[in-house]
Amino acid sequence: MTTVKTQSRFGIQRFFVRGESLVATTGMAFIAILAFAVGGVVWVSARTIDESVLMQNEERIRETSALIASQSELCLSDGDLSGLRRLMLDAVASGMVEECEVSISNLGVIASSNASRTLIAELPQTWDASSEVSGNIIHNAKTRRSVIHEPLVVDGRTGVVLSLVMNQSAQVVGSDSIRASSVGIMSVGLILMLWVYRRFRNRLGALAGIGDALAAAAQGERRMACLVVGENLGPEAAIWNTLLAEREAFEQASVTHEIIEASIGGGTESTGLPAACNTLIQGVVLVDSDLSVAYANGAACVFLRVSREEMTNSTLDGIPGSEPIIEATLTVLSNHGPTREVIELGNVEEIKSQGAILRVVVTRVEEEDMPRAMIFIEDVTQQRLADQSQDAFIAQAIHELRTPLTTIRLYAEEAVEAGSDDEQIRDKALNVINTETRRLERIVGDMLCVAEIEAGSLSIRTEMMRTEKLFAELEEDYAMQAKDKSIELVFDMPPKFPSIQADRDRLGQALHNLIGNAIKYTPAGGRVEVKVHFAENDAMTVWVIDSGIGIDESQQERIFERFCRADDRRIAQVTGSGLGLALARQIARLHGGDVTVESAIDQGSTFTLTIPGAQEMAKAA
């Protein structure tokens, strides 16, 4: 916060500070111009009114003076001095004039409204009529009076003057008051405006500055230097600057946190390298030379069964079961040891009890004066299990291949020894060789099928085929084997065999596996029945029913997996690749059908193979 304030005070305000709003200043100037314009209009209007009133006033004065002058001339013609004097008094009394007097040149005043004036006692019979007196009107703005001199003509004689003093019209005074009041109002208004402006200038500036900053922010500006407003502009500006400073501090803290996280690990990273490491399914642990954990990703914590917090704040010593990893790490960290160690934790036997096999690779990371160890942990449980199954399969396959080969070799030797002398022995030997060869062929076929399934390239080539011959061959193939094992083998065939759409070889392979398994896992004295049914749409269903050892319900789905054999000690005594049922189901499914099982321990099993009719198969394809 302090840094930001210092920056804005010394770095930014000197060059550019938001908040010096043009709005208020321009508004003030506009209002002032408007006020002066209004004042000017008022002034000109008042002046026009004045002039109009003055003209009216002068006309009134002229009319009044002309009236009094004509009356005065009548009185003077009649020699009625008292009437003239009464006229003067009446004129003043009527309010028409303020003062009023009649004077004769060189003689003096003969009548006046002013009682203090010295008057000529009697109207002279003669006076100097030669003196020319001109009439005029003199306006005195200061005293707001007008003085009128009106020459009188008495019986053709001049030299008599009527002098009047009149007040100016009240309207003139009124226009002055309008002018004065408007000026006063404007002055008061301007003063008030100046006061308001001075009082609110800063706050208006702050609001305008914040508005400018928000507009800039909307355009994508994020630099605080460009968004700050002058701090002297009031509380709004201070709050705005505080918010900006807090935002910048928060961003800095976030970046700092990210850098720390990236360098030392731990926490819940959501960005950068730690986030990338957390997407790895391999565990990654960076260990210092003192075995303290500098970084561990999510997978490492899961594999070592510790929480992220425990992992980050501990050493390898504190992680249960990590002794082999510590040993490998110390070996790698020692100066004279190998720079890479590979170990495996756990074994296949532990898998059944939720154990795991972890492959741990420890490598040395050379850094200045401080070697570190990078530990990669990978869960290879399923791979090791698959390896074990593959090994078992190879061993089983070798055994399976060796058995018929041995039989073939022995009977071939017997046939050679018998020669043409004993045709019965030779024929028997050749029959056995033939049977074992076909068995060998099936085993090799199964293995090839497995390879094709593994490669995802197992396919079928369907054609219209009749199944009588296929089932006849199956009966022939297994009759001897069943008889040898004292098993009753029954083929329950339908009266008619319609043609079906299927891959003959693959279908034969599937049925061989089902019937062969049934005989293999049915003890002596048992029964195996092969029952075939064709629906109206030519869909074929084959049931292979045995009275064998049965399969536990929990194992019934597993037995269709490759290399899988049910967990039963009686099964372990019988040779088998663990492929037959997987192949049978795969082949049936490629035809659009399936192989299912119903079984119970010691109550035999029923395997059902379904092959849909040609139309359903086409729809499924």
Place this chain on the structure above:
Amino acid sequence: MRIETNRHGAVTVIKPSGPVITQEDATQLRTESFDVLGNTLGRFILDATEMTFVDSNGLEALVEITDELGASGQSLKLCGISDTLREILVITELTSKFQQFEDVQTAVRSFL
């Protein structure tokens, strides 16, 4: 809702049967899955073959499970999902949060 648990080698398959449409169903699925996750280090598949429908409760549970797996760089492997469930995942834009497989065997092989 019934939940079956099977082992395929080192991989555990959880198979819920029926719709996941109540809070209880979702809690049951979540609890069962988290238990398996903790024990198997994430070698875990959800077989949705018989999971006929999933409402928001079920989706929330699935997302929580895959997020938990996401902490170790993994995501929930779903197999055998119905067209309805696939459509729900597409509409809710959650498809990318899960790995989808045709059947259990294929899903199990993905651990190799």
